[in-house]
Amino acid sequence: MNKVAVVTGSGAGLGKGIALQLAKDGFKIVLQDINEDALKSTEEEFKNEGYEVVSVVGDVSKRDKHTEFVKTAVDSFGQLDVYVNNAGIDIVAPFIETTEEQMNKIFAINVNGVMFGTQAAAKQFMEQGSKGKILNACSIAGHESYEMLGAYSATKHAVKSLTHSASKEFAKENITVNAYCPGVAKTEMWDRIDAEMVKYNDDMEPGDAFAEFSGAISLGRYQEPQDVANLVSFLASDKADYITGQAIVTDGGLVYR
Numbered sequence: 001m002n003k004v005a006v007v008t009g010s011g012a013g014l015g016k017g018i019a020l021q022l023a024k025d026g027f028k029i030v031l032q033d034i035n036e037d038a039l040k041s042t043e044e045e046f047k048n049e050g051y052e053v054v055s056v057v058g059d060v061s062k063r064d065k066h067t068e069f070v071k072t073a074v075d076s077f078g079q080l081d082v083y084v085n086n087a088g089i090d091i092v093a094p095f096i097e098t099t100e101e102q103m104n105k106i107f108a109i110n111v112n113g114v115m116f117g118t119q120a121a122a123k124q125f126m127e128q129g130s131k132g133k134i135l136n137a138c139s140i141a142g143h144e145s146y147e148m149l150g151a152y153s154a155t156k157h158a159v160k161s162l163t164h165s166a167s168k169e170f171a172k173e174n175i176t177v178n179a180y181c182p183g184v185a186k187t188e189m190w191d192r193i194d195a196e197m198v199k200y201n202d203d204m205e206p207g208d209a210f211a212e213f214s215g216a217i218s219l220g221r222y223q224e225p226q227d228v229a230n231l232v233s234f235l236a237s238d239k240a241d242y243i244t245g246q247a248i249v250t251d252g253g254l255v256y257r
């Protein structure tokens with residue numbers, strides 16, 4: 001296979017797991033992250049495993065950066081086939097205390113980042129005259145809205161909406177746009193969410209918030225990056241050619257939609 005995928009926020013966490021699975025599937029990979037140290041160390045790991053990979057540092061909230069990420073793919077590997085808008089951040093705060101700065105930051109990264117990544121990828125697919133796949137990180141919080149995660153949940157609902165609109169506009173170009181919606185995965189994001197939730201609740205010990213959320217999962221275990229990567233691998237493959245505009249939940253049975 002001679003296909004190329006960009007995965008944003010792939011220095012660590014779910015993005016790293018997704019990039020690794022796509023590399024195993026045969027994709028040439030552009031790793032992307034704002035954290036240069038994590039990015040470089042992940043790039044090294046991938047190269048040591050023999051995967052064809054390059055990396056590019058940058059902030060997904062900046063529109064021009066996505067043009068650069070796409071250009072990196074084309075300059076390094078000749079084309080773009082899949083663009084995964086994975087990077088995202090969390091903010092844990094009571095609704096009444098959530099600040100203007102927090103709102104602007106989380107929307108800039110989680111929503112604007114997806115908008116700009118989708119624009120840059122779609123432009124490239126149209127220039128190539130090829131089909132293309134755009135995959136966006138949504139969440140169970142894009143289907144259900146959580147206490148203490150009001151801003152975050154709103155961003156993920158927005159990602160679902162952008163996925164719907166983009167899929168309708170780009171269908172005639174044979175570009176599909178879908179979202180993957182993870183549940184409760186033990187990445188650094190959940191370490192932060194747990195620590196913050198515990199801070200706001202005197203009755204909670206570290207680990208309690210994660211235990212409460214993951215304890216409600218029907219399949220009886222929290223999510224591994226590989227669980228998410230398996231869904232993204234399918235959505236990135238030709239087998240998903242007839243699927244577009246969907247926000248598919250992978251959560252072990254937690255939010256039933």
Ligand SMILES: NC(=O)C1=CN([C@@H]2O[C@H](COP(=O)(O)OP(=O)(O)OC[C@H]3O[C@@H](n4cnc5c(N)ncnc54)[C@H](O)[C@@H]3O)[C@@H](O)[C@H]2O)C=CC1
Nearest residue numbers: 009012013014034059060087088137139182185187188189
């Ligand atoms: N961990 C979970 O349980 C869930 C995660 N998600 C979503 O999946 C995606 C990945 O989540 P995790 O891997 O858990 O998060 P994480 O915080 O563990 O890793 C996120 C990665 O994105 C990078 N990043 C952050 N801001 C960036 C920016 N402005 N530009 C470029 N890179 C940036 C970070 O440096 C980090 O390497 C996010 O969009 C998140 O909202 C959705 C549902 C559940």
Ligand SMILES: CC(=O)C(C)=O
Nearest residue numbers: 139140141149183189
């Ligand atoms: C982190 C996340 O997406 C949650 C709590 O659903």
